[in-house]
Amino acid sequence: MNENFFSRIIESASVSGSKIFMVEHAGKTYTYNDLLNITSIFSEHLHNLGVEPGDRVAAQINKSPHGFLLYLAVLRVGGIFVPLNTAYTPKEVDYFLCDCKPAIFFCSAAKAVENKKAIDAHVRLGSVIFNDSGECATLLADVIHEELAPPVVRDGSDVAIIIYTSGTTGQPKGAMLTHANLTSNAQALTKAWMFDDSDVLLHALPIFHAHGLFISTHCVLLSGSKMIFLEKFDTTTVMENIPQSTVMMGVPTFYTRLLAAPGFDKELTRRMRLFISGSAPLLEESSQQFYERTGHVILERYGMTESAIITSNPYNLERKIGSVGLPIEGVQVRITAESGDSVAVGDVGSIEIKGPAVMKGYWNKPEKTAEEFTRDGWFKTGDLGRLDEEGYLYISGRGKDLVISGGYNVYPKEVELVIDAIPEVQESAVIGVPHPDFGEAVVAVVVPGEKSDTIAENVIAVCKENLAGYKVPKAVKVVAELPRNAMGKVLKAHLRAEHTSLFI
Known part of the structure; x- marks a missing residue:
């Protein structure tokens, strides 16, 4: 049996046939037959370019239908798809290309120029250009064979995607997700969120991130439903498309901006059956306001790059505001103390998980991979939380000082390394503080090494x-010294408390 995840897509697409799969922002439509034909053409060209099974294919491209179909191809x-944030700077791209050594790098003409040195040094077959319209002439050329190319045989344990996460040491890590990881999570979510072929997903997320690339789209693919594929989140455009949609997945920022818009009410959302929020904590106040305005309780779920979705509030049972729900099918969650023992129900501890969607490991980092798993095989999320009597999970905090701004992960150490290299800076501490639009904002607290205005x-x-734009501090506070404990560790909790009202 071919365990290539694309084989699951073929099963669904073959049944759906001429049914519309995607409507892009300008109104152009793609059927499931188009999906099969275009990915066949793209995959043949990838093979002709020299891509072999197991090769990495990196892409730093703007969101477009063909950009998404490249992933499937x-x-x-x-191959192994490696999506890169379009906001990454040349310095960041150089690290990623050096680390994953891709066969090909898909990018815009401008990115090809600014990253030429890194491409020449690390990419075996060079760059291939996506134009401003989101298409790639190299992939659209005529093919020799008329028959659809079958998916290459892959084992479930073979890596399908590498997605980079920021590192606590400043060095990003590539999470390796296998075909089996993708299959198990997609099947569990399609069932949990009750997708069927009548659904229409409103897709306004970026596709360089797990949320937009596959957590959302795989539910569409496996259910034979349709998605409205917007270039980006724009409040007006989203509101124009809500009446034609049944499901929306977003980050908290999406929902706070909708709540700020006149006309966002029960009448506008009457055809919607489900709003889902993830990638960052949703304020209980926002959730309550959303319910009062629309009659919908936003379904919160919890996931991470290393495992996709872990828990979800149930579709038909109680959705507890403030909770991220119950473990999805096949996933186990436990809360442990520093000793490694499980804590009592209701007590806060470290969140550890086990399940079929947990990553294979970090690319080229076996020692780091080993550190993140317990001796009995549970993955340490780095988050803190508690379980109630019914098994619902509540996130209490993040043990690794992670900042989630606008749905994007920012690890303070990565930003601190950049700031501390500035001659006039003696030391710095980067924190996240509440922000009404982004959920959290990155703030740098800096001790100057020399006087500077x-x-x-x-x-x-x-x-x-x-650094990518979302990692850049929204504010810089200059102090004489950083607060420390008796062991000399910077008290970031103290800094967060001191600056918690900076933006609100």
Whole structure:
């Protein structure tokens, strides 16, 4: 049996046939037959370019139908897809390309120029260009064979995707997700969220992130439903498309912006059956306001790059505001103390998980992989939480000081390394504080090494040169010294408390 995840897509698409699979922002439609034909063409060209099973194919491209179909074609040809955030700077891209050594790098003409040095050094077959319309001439050329290319045979344990997560040491890690990981999570979520072929998903997420690339789209693919594929989240455009949709997946920022819009009410959302929020904590106040305005309780779920979705509030049973729900099918969750023993119900501890969607490991980092798993095989999420009597999970905090801004993960250490390299900075501490739009905002607390009236502006400027935009501090606070405990550790909780009202 071929365990290539694309084989599951073929099963569904073959049944759906001429049914519309995707409607892009300008109104152009793609059927399931189109999906099969285009991915066949793309996969044949990938093979002709020299991509072999197991090769990495990196892509730093704007969201488009063909960009998404490239992802599916890479799976079909047996390659490993490596999506990269379009906001990454050349310095960041150089690290990723050096680490994963892709066969090909798909990007825009501008990205090909600014990343030329890294491409020449690390990419075996060079770059291939996606134009401003989101299409790639190389992949659209005529094919020699008329028959659809069958998906390359893959084992369930073979890696399908590598998605990079920021590292607590400043060095990003590539989470390896296998074909079996994708299959198990997609099947569990399609069932849990009750997708069927009558659904229409409103897709406004980026596709360089697990949420937009496969958590949302795989439910559509396996159920034979349709999605409205928007270029990005825009409040007006989303509201125009809600009456034609039944499901929306988003980050908290999406919902706070909708709540701020006149006309967002029960009448507008009457055809919707489900709103789902993830990738960042949803404020209970926002959830309550959403219910009062629309009559919908947003379904919160909990996931991470290393395992896709872990828990979800149930579709038909009680959705507890403030909770991220129950473990999905096949997943186990436990809460442990520092000793490793399980804590009592209701007590806060470290969240550990086990299940068929937990990653194979971190690319090229066996020691780091080993560190993140317990001796009995549970993955340490790095998050803190508690379980109630009914098994619902509540996230209490993050043990690794992770900041989630606008749905994107920012590890303070990565930003601190950039700031601390500035000559006029003695040391820094990066924290996340509440923000009404982004959920959390990145804030840098800086101790100057020398007197400077422009240190805050310089910190921002240097961060913009070296980091993706969402990692750049929204504010810089200059202090004489950082608060520390008796062991010399910076008290980031103290800093967060001190600056918690900075934006609200």
